[in-house]
């Protein structure tokens with residue numbers, strides 16, 4: 663991985679895990695606000711984590727089809743650097759959120775097959791960046807964080823019109839191939855550094871970032 667490639671560790675719930683991520687070289691940390699998720703945080707807990715996070719780390723709040731009332735409360739209470747919209751928010755809604763909160767917005771796009779790539783173009787130029795993730799599988803309660811990969815070959819030789827991150831089932835074992843296949847310079851993951859759903863492992867975080875740097 664080139665030195666300027668960024669890693670986002672998502673779904674952090676403990677201050678010690680945030681410190682481990684920062685020490686290992688993560689550029690972003692993600693807080694999940696989705697009650698069905700094992701990584702869900704209440705706003706006061708996220709505020710405490712965010713205030714204690716090392717300076718320079720980009721703190722990302724992940725929401726799913728959140729309304730303005732929730733986002734108003736969230737942005738007032740938690741020091742944040744970016745919003746991640748991980749539901750079916752329209753391009754108009756992405757623009758509205760950007761304008762209302764004055765924070766960069768990352769829009770997640772789920773990919774399972776080639777036809778899904780049109781969604782990337784739809785949000786390019788509207789969102790500040792795109793998170794290209796595995797599409798929510800049928801039967802899952804979670805729009806993300808399922809630990810499943812998609813066909814990375816769909817992204818090879820793609821011409822990008824805005825910054826983007828690759829996500830979906832990345833692990834210390836497969837991240838090198840993922841980077842080589844897609845050319846990703848930003849990487850996001852959650853399950854691949856967990857010992858059980860929602861429980862991050864500092865050793866796995868270090869192993870992941872080392873593996874990515876060796877790619």
Ligand SMILES: O=C(O)c1ccccc1NCC(=O)[C@H](O)[C@H](O)COP(=O)(O)O
Pocket residue numbers: 672673692694696699700701702724726748795804805806807808809810829830831832850851852853854
């Ligand atoms: O992680 C969750 O529990 C989650 C819940 C609801 C919406 C999105 C969620 N995660 C989004 C992320 O940014 C994950 O890091 C991304 O989907 C990759 O997850 P994984 O495949 O587990 O590495």
